[in-house]
Amino acid sequence: xxxxxxxxxxxxxxxxxxxxxxxxxxxxxxxxxxxxxxxxxxxxxxxxxxxxxxxxxxxxxxxxxxxxxxxxxxxxxxxxxxxxxxxxxxxxxxxxxxxxxxxxxxxxxxxxxxxxxxxxxxxxxxxxxxxxxxxxxxxxxxxxxxxxxxxxxxxxxxxxxxxxxxxxxxxxxxxxxxxxxxxxxxxxxxxxxxxxxxxxxxxxxxxxxxxxxxxxxxxxxxxxxxxxxxxxxxxxxxxxxxxxxxxxxxxxxxxxxxxxxxxxxxxxxxxxxxxxxxxxxxxxxxxxxxxxxxxxxxxxxxxxxxxxxxxxxxxxxxxxxxxxxxxxxxxxxxxxxxxxxxxxxxxxxxxxxxxxxxxxxxxxxxxxxxxxxxxxxxxxxxxxxxxxxxxxxxxxxxxxxxxxxxxxxxxxxxxx
Amino acid sequence: xxxxxxxxxxxxxxxxxxxxxxxxxxxxxxxxxxxxxxxxxxxxxxxxxxxxxxxxxxxxxxxxxxxxxxxxxxxxxxxxxxxxxxxxxxxxxxxxxxxxxxxxxxxxxxxxxxxxxxxxxxxxxxxxxxxxxxxxxxxxxxxxxxxxxxxxxxxxxxxxxxxxxxxxxxxxxxxxxxxxxxxxxxxxxxxxxxxxxxxxxxxxxxxxxxxxxxxxxxxxxxxxxxxxxxxxxxxxxxxxxxxxxxxxxxxxxxxxxxxxxxxxxxxxxxxxxxxxxxxxxxxxxxxxxxxxxxxxxxxxxxxxxxxxxxxxxxxxxxxxxxxxxxxxxxxxx
Numbered sequence: 001x002x003x004x005x006x007x008x009x010x011x012x013x014x015x016x017x018x019x020x021x022x023x024x025x026x027x028x029x030x031x032x033x034x035x036x037x038x039x040x041x042x043x044x045x046x047x048x049x050x051x052x053x054x055x056x057x058x059x060x061x062x063x064x065x066x067x068x069x070x071x072x073x074x075x076x077x078x079x080x081x082x083x084x085x086x087x088x089x090x091x092x093x094x095x096x097x098x099x100x101x102x103x104x105x106x107x108x109x110x111x112x113x114x115x116x117x118x119x120x121x122x123x124x125x126x127x128x129x130x131x132x133x134x135x136x137x138x139x140x141x142x143x144x145x146x147x148x149x150x151x152x153x154x155x156x157x158x159x160x161x162x163x164x165x166x167x168x169x170x171x172x173x174x175x176x177x178x179x180x181x182x183x184x185x186x187x188x189x190x191x192x193x194x195x196x197x198x199x200x201x202x203x204x205x206x207x208x209x210x211x212x213x214x215x216x217x218x219x220x221x222x223x224x225x226x227x228x229x230x231x232x233x234x235x236x237x238x239x240x241x242x243x244x245x246x247x248x249x250x251x252x253x254x255x256x257x258x259x260x261x262x263x264x265x266x267x268x269x270x271x272x273x274x275x276x277x278x279x280x281x282x283x284x285x286x287x288x289x290x291x292x293x294x295x296x297x298x299x300x301x302x303x304x305x306x307x308x309x310x311x312x313x314x315x316x317x318x319x320x321x322x323x324x325x326x327x328x329x330x331x332x333x334x335x336x337x338x339x340x341x342x343x344x345x346x347x348x349x350x351x352x353x354x355x356x357x358x359x360x361x362x363x364x365x366x367x368x369x370x371x372x373x374x375x376x377x378x379x380x381x382x383x384x385x386x387x388x389x390x391x392x393x394x395x396x397x398x399x400x401x402x403x404x405x406x407x408x409x410x411x412x413x414x415x416x
Numbered sequence: 417x418x419x420x421x422x423x424x425x426x427x428x429x430x431x432x433x434x435x436x437x438x439x440x441x442x443x444x445x446x447x448x449x450x451x452x453x454x455x456x457x458x459x460x461x462x463x464x465x466x467x468x469x470x471x472x473x474x475x476x477x478x479x480x481x482x483x484x485x486x487x488x489x490x491x492x493x494x495x496x497x498x499x500x501x502x503x504x505x506x507x508x509x510x511x512x513x514x515x516x517x518x519x520x521x522x523x524x525x526x527x528x529x530x531x532x533x534x535x536x537x538x539x540x541x542x543x544x545x546x547x548x549x550x551x552x553x554x555x556x557x558x559x560x561x562x563x564x565x566x567x568x569x570x571x572x573x574x575x576x577x578x579x580x581x582x583x584x585x586x587x588x589x590x591x592x593x594x595x596x597x598x599x600x601x602x603x604x605x606x607x608x609x610x611x612x613x614x615x616x617x618x619x620x621x622x623x624x625x626x627x628x629x630x631x632x633x634x635x636x637x638x639x640x641x642x643x644x645x646x647x648x649x650x651x652x653x654x655x656x657x658x659x660x661x662x663x664x665x666x667x668x669x670x671x672x673x674x675x676x677x678x679x680x681x682x683x684x685x686x687x688x689x690x691x692x693x694x695x696x697x698x699x700x701x702x703x704x705x706x707x708x709x710x711x712x713x714x715x716x717x718x719x720x721x722x723x724x725x726x727x728x729x730x731x732x733x734x735x736x737x738x739x740x741x742x743x744x745x746x747x748x749x
Contacts, residue, residue: 049602157691187458188629192673192687199684214602221675221685240681258607259677260632264655266678267636274611275604278572 001076002037003208004061004176009034009070009080011053011060015283028283030056032232033070035309038176038225043202043209045223045240047216047255051279053232058178058212062094063087074176092122095169099181101161105153111139111164112149118172135171141204142167142197159190163197170201178210183218195222216259220244225315228252231290232282234309238316248312248323250295276335289320296333297326417489418446419623420470420591424483427465431480439465441647441698442483445640447591450621454638454655456628460692462647463627467593470625471510472500488590506536509584513596515576519568525552525579526564532586551582555612574605578612585616591623592616598633610637631674635659640729643667646695646703649722653730663725663737665708702734710736 011031016022031053038044046054059065061072063079072079074094082090098104105114115135116128125131136146142163153161162182169177182198183191199222201207213219219226220240227237228251236249247253254273261267275294280286286293292302301321309317312324325331427440440462447453455463468474469481470492485492487508492500512518520528529548533539539547545564552560555578568576577597584592594613598606614637617624626638634641634655641658643651643666651664662668669688690707697703701716708715714735722731725739 049604157693159691187692188631188670189458189673189688190691192675192685193689195675196685196687216603217675217677220677220681221679244677244681254604256677258603260606260610260630260636261676261678262631262635262659262671262674263676263678264635264659267632272607272611274607278574278605279602 003040003075004038004210005071005073006037006057006061007035007071007073009057009060009072010068011056011065012068026283029232029285030282031060032282032285034229034232034234035070036227036234036237038208038210040175040208041202041206042224043211043222045219045226046210046212046229047214047219047226048229049214049255049279051231051282052229053282054212054214054229055180057229058096058180058210061176061178061210062091062096064096089122092118092124092172093175095172095174095177097162097165097169097177097179097182100185101158101165102153104165105161107153110150110152114153114164115139115168115171118168122172124172135167138167138170141170141201157190158186159193162186162194166194166197166201170205174207176208176210178212180212181214182211184213184215191218198222216255228255231280231285233290234317234319235291236316236318236320237309238318239314242314242316246316246327248316248318248327249291249320250297250326251291254296296335297322297331298334299331418448419488420447420625421486422446422466422470422483423485425466425469425485426480426482427462427469427474428480428482429478431478439647440469443642443644443647443649444483445642445649445652447623447625449590449623450617451640452617452624452626452638454626454628454634454641455644456631456634456641457644458629458692460646461644463629463644464595466644467510467595467625467627471504471508471593473510502536505532505589506587507589508591508593509587509589511577511580511584511592511594511597514600515573515580516568516600518580519576521568524565524567525571529564529579529583529586532583536587547586548582551586552579555579555582555585556608557582573601574608577601577605577609581609581612581616585620585622588620589622591625593625593627595627596629597626599628599630606633613637631670643670646692646698648698648703648733649731650704650733651731652722653727657727657730661726661730663730663732663739664704664734665710665736665738666704668738669709710738712736 009031010033012027012029014024015026015028017025034057036044046057048054056065060067061079067080070080074090077090079087079090112132112135115138116131119125119131119134125134132149135149139146139148144160144163144167153164156164179198183194186194195218198209202209209222211219211222223240225237226240226243227234228249229235230251236243236247236252243252244256247256254275257271257273273296277294280293286303288304289295289302289307292298295302299322305321307319307321309319311317322331423444425440425443426438428436428438430436443462443466445453455466457463465474470485472492474481481493487503519525526545526548529551530544533544533547548564549560552563557563557575557578563571571579597613598609601609610633613624616622626634628634638655641653641655642649643664645666651658651662651667658667659671662671666688669686672686673688675685688707694706695703696705698719701718702708702720705711705715712735720733720735722733724731725737
């Protein structure tokens, strides 16, 4: 059995309106049904762009946010149902390393105080003397001098602060450490130091990591298994090497092709799949496959039927109806993805199959104009409404034709 | 002759009784028409200060700018403030890192774009609005006339950055300075923005000074790359040359410490030890010496000079550079 198992975890945040009596007018579907397993002694990497719910998922494992539905099982205990005090005691076994090393350390506490706080709370060590010895040995493990004990966070550099954050997790001897963007606030040369430290500690102490990061290269470097998230759900999960060698989900393909590689030879050669548009709002996610509004291979079925994660062999799971067809090349791109791809809204509105627009229009709640959700989706949908109401379907098609030659005309100019 | 020639640029903060700190310490480089030149380095290496000095955006008090910067035949540092204002935005424009904080949150995007057109091109009213819409369309913002009326918070991050780029290219400048234009954006959006910049350079022949910490971005975009460390250029080369033969131990170390998407898993990274705080003054020797693996006594005898090791245009500031033979024996270790 796996050490940590998440089954159908959902975290929905209510959107409140009104001053005195907060009515709930909708939900932000931050995490919307994620199931994954983390094996003991391994590293599970979660990647995705900002707003995809990866941080919320990490926090929900620790119950730092309330889980709406689903279960988080650590070593046979369902954390989602634990009462407060028991959960608090359980947190010794689950620790977190935060993204911003300065922001997550109290500037008025010295390092000894920061590191012993958790130990006191969990009753580790008989007296301060014993705790101090323990802290010293951990500081040594993370590569900090023992005279750091009486110093304050501002006296350290960014990389050292992150080491303090890691030490704070380690003093409690946890089973699982959740690292939320552990290196993204650090300079490149220091990033590598922290990544190496995490790897060494894992080897030495047999730790299990759940690493959350937006940098695919970092995640690939340290993870055994990688899960790719898009808009609250996993779209693909595979062993690190398999994911890199054969990304199957269109989103993973696009993400991989967008990561710059520090090698001009590779950069000049490789094919890019440029996605059009931005991430839709998680308060108003697209119907069917969450990715269908940006997918280069979108089909009619994608906008109505939500694909489940299915096993395609070798521990590789993918949530796409057409992964095999795309793989074999049987399915051609239905939406231009190249550099001079059509602009966002036009692309979405005019190139979607008929049904898709109607569905997204139907999805738009009546009071959506007052909702504090990012504008993109609303824009798309409302312009779809405009297009629908102002013009007949023929006119829309004509519009699309008019827009496309434009775009392609630009293309040829530009490539010249 | 180059469009922009920067010669021994120095920027010093402080003075007048306070401790001086030199952010940029004799940086020289050239940018040609239609060329993309990269300034690469970690935080605190002086790359952003260089760009602000060139744009004349540093505060007047407490900052001393030295050296020369010649743009299109005129000296930027001796020209009158009003001439500088005419130049800025018209011939030289800048794209900033954080698109949300560089746009005015209480002014519609349209007003912010037309402001530039009114100031520099004398367009008024409807003509300015029409041109602004055209500009937004040009940088790939859909439905530009409606967007012009919106406020920055109503746009997504990628679109805000596009709007900033539209403002920068409003007067068809001869030179663009982009200070970490994609750092605040997601990778898929970053790819879109980089394509847009590439397109502008290819089509208009605009010169682009790209300031970034991301070597991946540099590899895909820049023609000439300058690596900065503690306010000095430590290595300068064409991008292919630099990535194939990084000679300065710092550049070499940086490339070794980045996890690459295409490198086999399990290969451990070779980090540079210490942090940028561990440095000595350039006057005493090489600022990188305390972190360097190839450190020797010669590193502490005065400032090392830029030398030309092999290929033309490849300069390095190091007494004990990583040459190919040395690299070969270093790899297994």
